[in-house]
Amino acid sequence: MNCRSEVLEVSVEGRQVDEAILALLHTILLHRSTGKFHYKKEGTYSIGTVGTQDIDCDFIDFTFVRVSSEELDRAIRKAVGEFKEALSNSGSDGMGQISLEFYQKKKSRWPFSDECIPWEVWSIKVNVVNLANEQERQICREKVGEKLGEKVINIVEVINRHEYLPKMPTQSEVDNVFDTSLKDVQPYLYKITYQITDSLGTSVSTTVRRLIKDTLAL
């Protein structure tokens, strides 16, 4: 199947990396999460309620809305933290890309493991800039806030095209479509990967790592 791929680019200061990526990832996940499914007899199900929360950024003049789920927030923050660490440990150019991929699992027969078929990939290209003084930082605060606003509008526009979405699964297949591990919300199955662009522009190691991960993933 065709995988929808969207790329968002942001240029931020070092301390804005976390918040900028969180803002975008949470905005995407807000649209890609539903309430918990409760299957009843006769193949019907009811859906739980998704709460929302306004989050003010500390280093950016921006407020974003995320799903009220501490578990989900923790998972996302963890991934973003790893990305930021890799970014800071990398070369001096400070460029990297973090991707949020929504996939479906396709059961395969033994001995083949299930496939993970992405149906939507959001890539956020991050360019870290260094600012000289406080005035520049203040300008950066506002500018990045505006940019993030534009990105949110982009995200909303893409999502509202109502292009391919996995079918609502039956009870037996819900885990192939949704991440049912959380107790309050149910996002589509997703994974977050990143790659750091080193000065040479290559990212062989991360790609290989990802291939291995995908192969071994159950």
Place this chain on the structure above:
Amino acid sequence: MENDLSPQDKKDLDKFIKFFALKTVQVIVQARLGEKICTRSSSSPTGSDWFNLAIKDIPEVTHEAKKALAGQLPGIGRSMCVEISLKTSEGDSMELETWCLEMNERCDKDIKVSYTVYNRLSLLLKSLLAITRVTPAYKLSRKQGHDYVILYRIYFGEVQLAGLGEGFQTVRVGLVGTPTGTITLSCAYRTNLAFMSARQIERTMPIMGIIIDHFNVGHMHPCNYRAAGEEEGVPYPVLEDSQEVCTTSFSTSPPSQCVFTVSKAHYKTPNPAVMDTLKVPMLGLAFSQQLCSSRLSHQTPVLGPADLCYPATLNAANPHQMVIPGKEGGVPQGPLQPCHGALAEHGRLPSCPPADATHRLSATPSGGEDTETLSQSSEAKSSSPSEALETTFSRKVGAFVNKPSTQVTTTSLDLPFAAFATRNFDLEENDPMVRPPDSPTPDSPLHGSLNSEDSIDSGGQHQDDFVMVDFKPAFSKDDLLPMDLGTFYREFQNPPQLSSLSIDVSAQSMAEDLDSLPEKLAIYERNIDEFDAFVDTLQ
């Protein structure tokens, strides 16, 4: 065609659209309340959470929305609009954005109403949640408060975007196709907020409403009232000393004391003679200091006001105000005292310690206690001019009587004229010339004259306590004096009460005094240049 739509679907669709419209209004209005919204996720479905989203319903908003809809639904040509505007505290208002829920004719027949349409409407609401935090009005709404508030208006019908000014931007939140049409949700927002931000800046400028009133009568009133009834702090010794000075002037006064030899003609106040003699122009720091400090050291309660008034009257004669009890800046606190009415106007304190002393003075009457402390403090403060005071004082003393240097020293160390203070009774006792052993009042005729009636009475009482059988002033056998000191004392023992001091030290008199304050203030304000010049000479 709508015929293809089953009645149930039609019914569901209408319901979906209706509740979608209501929820849309809720989301928009809540996003403009200025607070962060937080709702909880619930894994157990509740029947009331439309579109599987936890969106609270503010009753007033729902009521307004229903009122606007008036039983209708958004349809083709019938749009539901939520207009967000800003209203300043001054009454100016400006449209910020208009959210439009419209329907166009493009239909999606194949779509499943109960499932797809519902889920897509849910998605659209989520998008609305995200977009409402992105438009410029969000930041404005978060900062609303005293300067401005954000208002909303719901209307149904044709979209009106004229109020958004030129160059407004449009952002489409999303659209959902339904068998009966495509629901679109968009926002048109004003971009020309420049005028608003400038005006906001103006409004957020702090308004400095603090008016520093040098003649802080209000602050002083309690003190004043207390002083009226209070006893100490009145610089009796001041009067004493001033009397000394004056008396000195009558005698062969040293050059520095010529200040006091100004004749009555120089006195601008119409007060009785005795007092007038004291109203010498404040030509010297020393003098001012003396007077100031003497005021401080004065202790007769009733005399307090009188004494305090004394400098006032004195200062009245002198364009350059001398020490006035007041704040550190030398703000006269006189007005509080009844006789301080005149004092009050003299805002300028020469930069002499007596200023501090007088500052203390005002505190004293109010406090009514710690005269000693006050005098000590003023003593400390007056340490710098003490030299001059000392010199003058000694001379003055010498003019009348050969006071022991120690006494003079003591006095200068302490408040000037502190020797006259009752606490220095011992010293003064030995020196009736300095002051009657018993009370400050009787010591100086001038002092007595300065006193109000009450003070005079008290002075009289003091006098009663002390009976001079044979008034032989100590050290009075000084051939330098043309006049017998004893004669002088007897002559001026009970001077007539000064008219300015004859006012009753009570609230009533103070009220009268306060009434005359404005005119006095006007006079002094006119002469402010002279005051300034005088102060400059002192510095």
